[in-house]
Amino acid sequence: MRFHFSPKTPLLSLSSSSITSLCLRPFLPSAPKSHFYPSLACHVSTGGNLRMDSTSPDPSSSSSVSVDSVADGLKNQSLREHDISNNNNNMNNENKKNNGKLSLEDLNWDHSFVRELPGDPRNDSIPRQVFHACYTKVLPSAEVENPKLVAWSDSVADLLDLDPKEFGRPDFPLKFSGASPLAGAVPYAQCYGGHQFGTWAGQLGDGRAITLGEIMNSKLERWELQLKGAGKTPYSRFADGLAVLRSSIREFLCSEAMHFLGIPTTRALCLVTTGKFVTRDMFYDGNPKDEPGAVVCRVSQSFLRFGSYQIHASRGGEDLGIVRSLADYAIRHHFPHIENMSKSESLSFSTGDNDQSVVDLTSNKYAAWTVEIAERTASLVARWQGVGFTHGVLNTDNMSILGLTIDYGPFGFLDAFDPSYTPNVTDLPGRRYCFANQPDIGLWNIAQFASTLMTANLISDQEANYAMERYGTKFMDDYQAILSQKLGLQKYNKQLVNKLLSNLAVDKVDYTNFFRALSNIKADPSIPGDELLVPLKAVLLDMGKERKEAWTSWVQTYIQELVASGVSDEERKASMNSVNPKYVLRNYLCQSAIDAAEMGDLEEVRRLLKVMERPYDEQPGMEKYAHLPPAWAYRPGVCMLSCSS
Numbered sequence: 001m002r003f004h005f006s007p008k009t010p011l012l013s014l015s016s017s018s019i020t021s022l023c024l025r026p027f028l029p030s031a032p033k034s035h036f037y038p039s040l041a042c043h044v045s046t047g048g049n050l051r052m053d054s055t056s057p058d059p060s061s062s063s064s065v066s067v068d069s070v071a072d073g074l075k076n077q078s079l080r081e082h083d084i085s086n087n088n089n090n091m092n093n094e095n096k097k098n099n100g101k102l103s104l105e106d107l108n109w110d111h112s113f114v115r116e117l118p119g120d121p122r123n124d125s126i127p128r129q130v131f132h133a134c135y136t137k138v139l140p141s142a143e144v145e146n147p148k149l150v151a152w153s154d155s156v157a158d159l160l161d162l163d164p165k166e167f168g169r170p171d172f173p174l175k176f177s178g179a180s181p182l183a184g185a186v187p188y189a190q191c192y193g194g195h196q197f198g199t200w201a202g203q204l205g206d207g208r209a210i211t212l213g214e215i216m217n218s219k220l221e222r223w224e225l226q227l228k229g230a231g232k233t234p235y236s237r238f239a240d241g242l243a244v245l246r247s248s249i250r251e252f253l254c255s256e257a258m259h260f261l262g263i264p265t266t267r268a269l270c271l272v273t274t275g276k277f278v279t280r281d282m283f284y285d286g287n288p289k290d291e292p293g294a295v296v297c298r299v300s301q302s303f304l305r306f307g308s309y310q311i312h313a314s315r316g317g318e319d320l321g322i323v324r325s326l327a328d329y330a331i332r333h334h335f336p337h338i339e340n341m342s343k344s345e346s347l348s349f350s351t352g353d354n355d356q357s358v359v360d361l362t363s364n365k366y367a368a369w370t371v372e373i374a375e376r377t378a379s380l381v382a383r384w385q386g387v388g389f390t391h392g393v394l395n396t397d398n399m400s401i402l403g404l405t406i407d408y409g410p411f412g413f414l415d416a417f418d419p420s421y422t423p424n425v426t427d428l429p430g431r432r433y434c435f436a437n438q439p440d441i442g443l444w445n446i447a448q449f450a451s452t453l454m455t456a457n458l459i460s461d462q463e464a465n466y467a468m469e470r471y472g473t474k475f476m477d478d479y480q481a482i483l484s485q486k487l488g489l490q491k492y493n494k495q496l497v498n499k500l501l502s503n504l505a506v507d508k509v510d511y512t513n514f515f516r517a518l519s520n521i522k523a524d525p526s527i528p529g530d531e532l533l534v535p536l537k538a539v540l541l542d543m544g545k546e547r548k549e550a551w552t553s554w555v556q557t558y559i560q561e562l563v564a565s566g567v568s569d570e571e572r573k574a575s576m577n578s579v580n581p582k583y584v585l586r587n588y589l590c591q592s593a594i595d596a597a598e599m600g601d602l603e604e605v606r607r608l609l610k611v612m613e614r615p616y617d618e619q620p621g622m623e624k625y626a627h628l629p630p631a632w633a634y635r636p637g638v639c640m641l642s643c644s645s
């Protein structure tokens with residue numbers, strides 16, 4: 001059967017405009033057209049003008065390493081493949097000393113992906129189509145000289161049971177740049193495909209990410225470790241397999257910032273420089289620039305994406321069986337409650353008013369799985385909208401089956417509220433991935449995923465439609481709950497929210513600071529009209545009489561709602577401040593840290609991480625990190641970015 005990636009049936013039971021129209025579309029200055037954007041991959045320069053970086057003073061660096069000897073060492077290690085199955089959950093007493101914190105050598109590796117799924121018989125990195133396989137074993141190969149540890153996350157180390165003292169080891173940067181093997185790792189690159197900007201792009205795969213394996217922690221959680229920027233793989237296509245410090249700082253910081261905002265995300269253990277330069281074409285002047293190379297160690301329960309399934313369905317034939325194996329794998333390890341779903345549980349749903357048919361999720365685990373992925377995705381997108389996060393490249397290869405934020409490329413948090421904001425210059429012509437379009441795009445992507453599973457005969461079209469319906473319902477439920485919490489109200493008030501978003505857009509008010517300031521409003525209807533805006537004066541700037549009146553009218557209605565809710569001002573302020581962050585990772589903050597790091601000063605990255613670890617706390621002394629972007633932030637490459645990284 002041929003695989004059609006047209007979004008045909010899927011976008012049916014829920015009209016694609018319904019989600020956005022309920023929340024943001026009315027406020028779009030010009031509603032973006034999302035579909036049929038020309039096929040555009042990211043601009044990634046090939047070639048690498050490599051030279052040494054000898055400026056950074058980090059004492060943890062060690063002398064240069066021959067890439068050949070490193071590669072040989074890694075190959076031997078890979079060939080020596082230890083007994084994987086015995087490794088699973090095998091925490092010996094030795095490992096438990098030091099409060100259960102482990103050294104790198106004692107990490108408890110498992111390799112279920114490699115063990116349970118079909119692999120590529122070849123293990124070279126020559127770019128090619130890899131058929132009938134989910135991965136290729138390939139060793140990190142980025143050239144490294146004098147690598148340095150830029151930043152690390154104690155909180156991620158904790159997830160892995162890793163002793164944080166290990167970050168101080170002199171050989172740590174070597175191991176996490178891929179130059180020196182990590183004992184127990186079995187490195188591989190994953191094969192996946194994807195829709196880029198609405199067009200099927202065929203095989204993509206880990207072109208510069210190399211998974212080391214999975215670590216089982218003492219809670220029996222599985223955490224996959226992946227080096228991003230560690231060198232070429234068969235999936236590198238025309239590019240160099242490398243990453244630059246600029247984009248690696250952004251990915252490292254934002255993964256952690258999102259986690260501490262409470263938003264599901266892949267994590268980052270550490271960031272090291274390779275000591276080599278990498279050439280990238282700058283989108284704003286077309287000129288190549290040498291930038292420091294870097295590697296981020298990403299951590300996630302799984303890096304499976306929608307595209308991990310799409311690629312095999314697109315190939316049809318025997319590869320359709322791989323879609324099923326990959327689905328079974330994901331359910332077994334990451335959705336065990338679905339595997340254990342009891343037939344006695346009632347999980348039947350009517351598919352609509354005019355449709356008497358019923359979807360019974362207990363009769364098909366793949367349908368239950370699809371519904372859960374749809375709901376997790378909906379919930380994720382609702383949270384993005386809540387904090388004003390714009391991902392920037394919501395291609396299907398950047399959609400996690402676990403509902404995590406994945407791939408921090410040209411992302412941006414809203415400063416001035418603008419529903420049509422996209423941080424990605426590649427996206428400017430159609431604004432397919434702008435802030436207001438994210439809910440629709442999430443649905444479009446779910447449609448592609450469901451259609452993939454239909455092609456592999458894992459779910460019916462009725463089940464696919466049901467999953468999409470659930471996406472819509474879950475998105476609206478979560479979005480409304482989040483907006484209500486942001487306003488400190490128990491009930492969603494559609495008119496109040498619509499009017500507020502409209503006001504924010506008209507006056508280009510800072511999204512984060514507005515909601516933080518809003519908790520200063522008192523539920524006191526006797527406050528005179530000309531004083532109502534006093535608590536908001538720091539965020540409602542330069543306003544004429546007419547706009548002041550519009551805001552005063554909104555605040556009056558808001559106060560009526562607060563009075564009706566009966567919650568005390570103190571209680572409401574505390575609860576609002578627990579959902580309205582004071583600090584988000586604005587692009588200009590990232591850029592300041594990048595500029596300093598490129599000059600050899602790594603402290604700003606580390607400081608920024610600490611601030612972003614407590615986004616809801618006031619953090620006296622750190623207020624400058626909540627300031628609006630300065631004028632320089634509007635230069636190209638700061639608030640507007642490309643995928644070139």
Ligand SMILES: Nc1ncnc2c1ncn2[C@@H]1O[C@H](COP(=O)(O)OP(=O)(O)OP(=O)(O)O)[C@@H](O)[C@H]1O
Nearest residue numbers: 042044204205206207208209236239240241242407
């Ligand atoms: N410098 C590079 N070398 C090789 N492949 C690359 C490079 N940059 C991007 N790619 C590949 O291009 C595809 C899409 O690019 P995208 O910007 O999503 O990549 P990415 O940031 O490297 O990926 P991700 O974070 O999703 O692993 C992916 O297959 C990715 O591996």
